[in-house]
Amino acid sequence: MNNEIMGLLRDYVKSYKNIKKTESAWKEPVVGFASAEDPMFLALKDQISPSHALPTDFIKDAKSIIVFFLPFHDEIIKSNIGNIESSRAWDIANIETNNLIVDINKYMHDKIREKGYTSTLLPPTYNYDEEKLISDWSHRHVGYIAGIGTFGINNMFITEQGCCGRMGSIITNMPLLPTERKTQEICLYKYNGSCKKCVEKCVASAISTENGYPFVNKKRCNDQIYNDNIPEYPIGLGDTCGKCMCGVPCSSKNPVQRFLDSYTK
Template structure:
């Protein structure tokens, strides 16, 4: 069944017309990575301590949950190349991917939920569930009741970075999604040595390129200032380019492009 679900997600990303930039018809996202985490994984209990008690466990979202299905949608090379050239605002292609590409991601969530239900299983996409909410003030800054990044980490899809992103085998430039189901699936092993291993700064004290890429000054070697980042991503950037680009949300992603982890796990430097 794991292979069936992997093939289902991959075919939807490959074939659905919603995964296309208008005009040049290039995809928003390349072939996805898919992983599975047990709903009973102790990490989901730890997340209530690490993120906050407001962070929902899989069973709180879906009673009887057995598995969290998580995926990584790598942003296409064409879009990443346009964003590499920017210094202040995201490129048009990046902004459209953040806006319309995320709408496609939600379509993928609904598609997988519907398929699982057709097979006789219960399923829910946490990001689309009525109880999902963003919390502006927590001890760790802005957070939400379900973190797609932390679900992906639990499913063995990557580790965290200096800028709080998730560095996967396909890099840090991506969108993430997940669905919880009562179908029992084999968990994907977590093979990294620790939860920040894929980041060169945390692995060996080198790189830090994302710091210089941040136009808002939200990054330093001490980490990621979520408040500064949010003000830029949801305030300054949309005010500057959203109307010209014809989107509601622009994202930013400068710290995810023109960096060593853009499209891969960077190799250690001697």
């Protein structure tokens, strides 16, 4: 069943640009699965917030969570290197990807219903506490539980396809096999201390590694995104930044694997 779900999702993303005539394009999604009974969901109430939801808060008989990362094409990433404000291509990609996530959820909901089960229609973003700057359902943390990546020191989620993209998740009562969780860090700094490129790239000076411990000042980061220069496009607001994600070793690859491969050649 896992392979069928993965195939449906990947095929939909592959055809989306032609269906919706989007400006943006995406690489093949990274897809993972988690059990709704994984004890790490309960741990998120301590790690993130006591209000962080459990899968059963959405569907009482929840069995599985499908998590997907939608990687941007390289041209979009390159466009956002340099300058202080985010590029137009980066802004549009974020808006169109949010729309894609909504459409994926609707499409997969219909496909899952055809098999006699149900699923959620979770929003891709704008579901966080504006004062605490935390989410009551963190797609990134669910991605970690589902084994598709680990966190960088900029708090961005790094997958085998890097960190430049957006994530979504689907809770369902369909029984699916959980993906094996990664035991090795993907962030180069956390792996061997050899990289702090995201610290250098951050235009808000919001990322630090004092005493070797990564820290992100969420308020500085948020203020940079929601400054007085938010561009408005016909399809939505360009309330993005992404400077710490672009032009760094983890932008579009697993940098630790690349580092390890260099020693085996």
